[in-house]
Amino acid sequence: MPPVDPLALELARMVEELLAHEQPEPVLQDVVNRARTLLSGAHHVSVMAHDGRGNGFASLAASDDLAGRCDTLMADLDEGPGVLDHDPEPVHRSGDLAADGRWPRWSAAAHDLGIRSVLSIRLVGQGKHLGSLNLYSEDAFAFGDDDDIELAVLFAGHAAAALGAVTEISGLRAALESRHVIGVAQGILMERYHLGVNGAFEVLKRFSSVHNLKLRDVATELVDTGAMPGADEPPLSMT
Incomplete structure (x- = not known):
């Protein structure tokens, strides 16, 4: 050798x-x-x-x-x-x-x-x-x-x-973590507002777009605090 x-x-x-x-x-x-x-x-x-x-x-x-x-x-x-x-x-x-x-x-x-x-x-x-x-x-x-x-x-x-x-x-790890926290946030919205999976995701996506925030940041805030970042009203009331 x-x-x-x-x-x-x-x-x-x-x-x-x-x-x-x-x-x-x-x-x-x-x-x-x-x-x-x-x-x-x-x-x-x-x-x-x-x-x-x-x-x-x-x-x-x-x-x-x-x-x-x-x-x-x-x-x-x-x-x-x-x-x-x-x-x-x-x-x-x-x-x-x-x-x-x-x-x-x-x-x-x-x-x-x-x-x-x-x-x-x-x-x-x-x-x-x-x-x-x-x-x-x-x-x-x-x-x-x-x-x-x-x-x-x-x-x-x-x-x-x-x-x-x-x-x-x-x-890859960050992407997996983002998917996980978004999934948890969807679960919170589904239980709170009786939404389906797609409906909960649309709420997160619309809030992210309207407030110019990253989707992961919106989801993280909801998971950590139980509320959308800076939201005074429930997310379903968004127009």
């Missing part, structure tokens, strides 16, 4: 531990902390992506304040190695930000913060672009070794796979 590659074993263990998280947020924080420990030259690490609200890019997790500030500069300037919209390349490296002309404003600002090198790797999981893993170094010409870049790309691939899986599982 061939010996087990220690790196492969370490990455497999990392994925197993990342998958133990139930939500994406702790996965992201775990990823940046592990990257700073495992990847040579990575003094500051972050993950950034679209904020999901149409407001551009945002830092989703950072190992420290400096990494977060570098991400914020990218988002504010709409420029930098982690701004994925402008360049589909999976890996961007700069060993000398002072002389790098690809992102002149961001490079100058990051250099002023003490960053000399950067390695940014696109995170792809479950067939979707999840964001970018940004490694910031205070050393000039960091991340110049092919083996270091290969390890960082391998790390990012494993991290993205775990993040994608947890995100999907979290979404």
